[in-house]
Amino acid sequence: MLELRLVQGSLLKKVLDAIKDLVNDANFDCSASGFSLQAMDSSHVALVALLLRSEGFEHYRCDRSLSMGMNLNNMAKMLKCAGNDDIITIKGDDGSDTVTFMFESPTQDKISDFEMKLMDIDSEHLGIPEAEYHAIVRMPSAEFARICKDLSSIGDTVVISVTKEGVKFSTRGDIGAANIVCRQNTTVDKPEDATVIEMNEPVSLTFALRYLNSFTKASPLSNSVTISLSSELPVVVEYKIAEMGYIRFYLAPKIEEEDEEAKS
Amino acid sequence: MLELRLVQGSLLKKVLDAIKDLVNDANFDCSASGFSLQAMDSSHVALVALLLRSEGFEHYRCDRSLSMGMNLNNMAKMLKCAGNDDIITIKGDDGSDTVTFMFESPTQDKISDFEMKLMDIDSEHLGIPEAEYHAIVRMPSAEFARICKDLSSIGDTVVISVTKEGVKFSTRGDIGAANIVCRQNTTVDKPEDATVIEMNEPVSLTFALRYLNSFTKASPLSNSVTISLSSELPVVVEYKIAEMGYIRFYLAPKIEEEDEEAKS
Amino acid sequence: MLELRLVQGSLLKKVLDAIKDLVNDANFDCSASGFSLQAMDSSHVALVALLLRSEGFEHYRCDRSLSMGMNLNNMAKMLKCAGNDDIITIKGDDGSDTVTFMFESPTQDKISDFEMKLMDIDSEHLGIPEAEYHAIVRMPSAEFARICKDLSSIGDTVVISVTKEGVKFSTRGDIGAANIVCRQNTTVDKPEDATVIEMNEPVSLTFALRYLNSFTKASPLSNSVTISLSSELPVVVEYKIAEMGYIRFYLAPKIEEEDEEAKS
Numbered sequence: 001m002l003e004l005r006l007v008q009g010s011l012l013k014k015v016l017d018a019i020k021d022l023v024n025d026a027n028f029d030c031s032a033s034g035f036s037l038q039a040m041d042s043s044h045v046a047l048v049a050l051l052l053r054s055e056g057f058e059h060y061r062c063d064r065s066l067s068m069g070m071n072l073n074n075m076a077k078m079l080k081c082a083g084n085d086d087i088i089t090i091k092g093d094d095g096s097d098t099v100t101f102m103f104e105s106p107t108q109d110k111i112s113d114f115e116m117k118l119m120d121i122d123s124e125h126l127g128i129p130e131a132e133y134h135a136i137v138r139m140p141s142a143e144f145a146r147i148c149k150d151l152s153s154i155g156d157t158v159v160i161s162v163t164k165e166g167v168k169f170s171t172r173g174d175i176g177a178a179n180i181v182c183r184q185n186t187t188v189d190k191p192e193d194a195t196v197i198e199m200n201e202p203v204s205l206t207f208a209l210r211y212l213n214s215f216t217k218a219s220p221l222s223n224s225v226t227i228s229l230s231s232e233l234p235v236v237v238e239y240k241i242a243e244m245g246y247i248r249f250y251l252a253p254k255i256e257e258e259d260e261e262a263k264s
Numbered sequence: 265m266l267e268l269r270l271v272q273g274s275l276l277k278k279v280l281d282a283i284k285d286l287v288n289d290a291n292f293d294c295s296a297s298g299f300s301l302q303a304m305d306s307s308h309v310a311l312v313a314l315l316l317r318s319e320g321f322e323h324y325r326c327d328r329s330l331s332m333g334m335n336l337n338n339m340a341k342m343l344k345c346a347g348n349d350d351i352i353t354i355k356g357d358d359g360s361d362t363v364t365f366m367f368e369s370p371t372q373d374k375i376s377d378f379e380m381k382l383m384d385i386d387s388e389h390l391g392i393p394e395a396e397y398h399a400i401v402r403m404p405s406a407e408f409a410r411i412c413k414d415l416s417s418i419g420d421t422v423v424i425s426v427t428k429e430g431v432k433f434s435t436r437g438d439i440g441a442a443n444i445v446c447r448q449n450t451t452v453d454k455p456e457d458a459t460v461i462e463m464n465e466p467v468s469l470t471f472a473l474r475y476l477n478s479f480t481k482a483s484p485l486s487n488s489v490t491i492s493l494s495s496e497l498p499v500v501v502e503y504k505i506a507e508m509g510y511i512r513f514y515l516a517p518k519i520e521e522e523d524e525e526a527k528s
Numbered sequence: 529m530l531e532l533r534l535v536q537g538s539l540l541k542k543v544l545d546a547i548k549d550l551v552n553d554a555n556f557d558c559s560a561s562g563f564s565l566q567a568m569d570s571s572h573v574a575l576v577a578l579l580l581r582s583e584g585f586e587h588y589r590c591d592r593s594l595s596m597g598m599n600l601n602n603m604a605k606m607l608k609c610a611g612n613d614d615i616i617t618i619k620g621d622d623g624s625d626t627v628t629f630m631f632e633s634p635t636q637d638k639i640s641d642f643e644m645k646l647m648d649i650d651s652e653h654l655g656i657p658e659a660e661y662h663a664i665v666r667m668p669s670a671e672f673a674r675i676c677k678d679l680s681s682i683g684d685t686v687v688i689s690v691t692k693e694g695v696k697f698s699t700r701g702d703i704g705a706a707n708i709v710c711r712q713n714t715t716v717d718k719p720e721d722a723t724v725i726e727m728n729e730p731v732s733l734t735f736a737l738r739y740l741n742s743f744t745k746a747s748p749l750s751n752s753v754t755i756s757l758s759s760e761l762p763v764v765v766e767y768k769i770a771e772m773g774y775i776r777f778y779l780a781p782k783i784e785e786e787d788e789e790a791k792s
Binding site for chain 1: 599602605606608609626635636637638639640641642643644645
């Protein structure tokens with residue numbers, strides 16, 4: 001039996017909004033330690049990893065590890081019916097082919113039960129080893145989202161270059177070229193407004209803006225985003241979920257040195 | 265001669281927004297007692313009845329009862345041109361084939377006249393007898409609108425069931441099923457936030473969500489909605505218009521007991 | 529060399545939003561006195577004239593007069609990437625086939641360079657003589673925009689008639705007719721809320737609403753608009769740009785007295 005009660009139900013709504021456009025169907029894995037998901041996007045280019053730790057739930061009962069295959073669009077449709085202040089409880093049973101989302105309004109005057117059919121989904125769980133990164137950039141999530149959106153109006157890919165002074169986002173397209181430089185800045189009123197750069201060696205990598213733009217749908221979950229870059233590894237774009245866990249997006253850099261030379 | 269001056273002109277704008285998607289053309293009936301309309305929706309399933317009593321107008325002159333056929337979309341287009349704080353005056357003449365809407369801005373610096381062609385519309389006026397209902401639910405209009413919209417993302421019909429404890433809205437569709445229960449609740453700060461149930465006997469009826477969603481377009485007219493249910497009668501969904509009258513929507517329940525049994 | 533630094537960068541964003549739907553490609557002319565543009569709309573019916581005087585820039589360096597052909601849609605795309613509080617600097621070189629827009633965030637933590645390709649555009653500069661007008665109406669720009677939009681839902685053209693008492697906007701279409709009268713009103717709290725009429729002789733002219741609606745996209749630049757009318761001249765619709773200059777739109781009246789007679 002499974003019963004996970006999340007007082008701040010809007011978190012789960014935001015999680016679904018963050019991943020439903022990237023991933024169609026996925027298994028949610030429940031264990032004693034938490035509620036998690038790992039899934040490739042539908043074009044098998046990007047990887048999403050979600051963790052909501054059990055401690056973050058008001059009540060967390062999971063008698064036996066359980067994997068529940070869900071269509072994320074249908075799940076998002078149901079969660080849209082929860083009020084932003086509602087408490088959400090996820091209920092499941094071992095043998096059952098359904099999961100139930102219960103929404104309680106703050107005054108307890110309105111109680112909703114949404115029952116969704118589960119799916120059988122084949123999936124392999126990839127082990128993601130902890131890694132050393134050449135550079136880690138933490139910046140306001142709204143700023144990162146704005147930059148990815150702005151550059152998309154000019155080009156299709158972005159080169160992210162990190163030096164000690166700052167991080168540069170560059171693109172090029174038919175109508176011209178653009179460079180946006182964000183300087184390291186830690187003297188801010190609110191810590192989440194800071195742009196902080198930890199760098200072991202300079203790095204410059206190219207990514208498809210389409211995917212980065214998808215990742216930024218997680219911005220409502222956290223005021224800051226952490227971008228971990230290394231020339232031999234996929235970038236990790238991480239949004240922390242306060243006191244509960246995270247959403248991490250992984251994306252391999254584009255190898256296009258020849259193209260770059262031809263262009264320049 | 266007809267001259268109806270409505271200080272709170274935004275009321276008339278809201279009335280048109282509430283009914284223009286349901287009804288294309290309709291006769292407005294003016295008499296000494298008020299300005300009213302009764303019309304079937306274009307698929308002849310639902311009935312709308314509007315009453316704006318003469319006492320609610322600042323000035324009300326109607327020398328002779330008059331029926332004016334109007335295209336509600338065109339009328340709504342013209343009323344959209346009135347400011348929200350404008351005074352609206354409806355002017356007509358016995359022989360004329362036009363009606364004039366005059367809008368005066370609060371400062372009287374801007375005066376607009378919109379003249380619309382009238383139409384000949386055949387219509388029979390149905391007598392709607394006062395009836396006894398098994399159950400009458402009064403609830404916040406925004407809550408009712410939210411529930412109808414939410415359930416529409418799951419199914420096409422809703423079962424409304426009333427017991428002494430509360431009212432339950434249920435639906436079922438391809439992706440799953442949903443139940444929303446609103447409890448009776450009269451201990452609220454504002455009377456319009458109350459959910460009040462008057463019940464003579466329990467009732468459970470099925471309706472097409474498409475029509476209920478149309479009805480909820482009247483929500484801006486009133487903070488609360490009254491739903492009157494009886495197994496032998498169409499449901500009445502009523503929005504009071506402060507100090508002037510009401511909009512009432514009538515819709516026959518669906519008879520689908522066999523379907524329900526097959527499903528369950 | 530060209531370097532124009534505009535502290536209130538949002539002005540330039542608003543200028544582009546005001547003209548990009550009317551004009552596709554145009555030459556911006558830079559001289560010691562200012563940054564200006566004159567262009568016909570793509571159907572060669574309306575004329576736009578923009579002036580941003582050099583005194584309005586924080587820093588204005590223009591060694592030699594320069595004409596830069598730009599695609600306004602691409603330019604607007606790039607300016608959209610500037611924050612509303614950003615400082616915008618326009619940079620160019622005599623021989624170069626590109627222009628650079630630099631955006632600096634208020635805190636200087638984010639610096640963006642957008643480089644756009646220039647185009648060769650044939651254009652003749654029309655001399656527009658100062659003229660005497662029969663009537664000049666100054667009114668709130670939001671009110672003028674609202675009137676043009678409202679009348680467009682009824683008809684395609686508007687007759688603007690000015691008398692000492694006020695200005696009347698009239699239209700006629702399939703669903704009916706509309707007249708909106710704005711009275712002269714100078715006793716207002718804020719000067720920009722005034723409607724002021726200077727009239728030498730009464731005038732009544734017909735214009736295509738499509739173009740007037742395009743012109744009103746400049747409303748965010750100024751709280752008031754000045755409409756100068758004369759029976760032998762194109763109307764001038766002018767939006768002042770505070771302390772810098774103006775956008776003026778010119779549109780020839782429609783000659784349709786026969787049509788008017790046939791209709792009435």
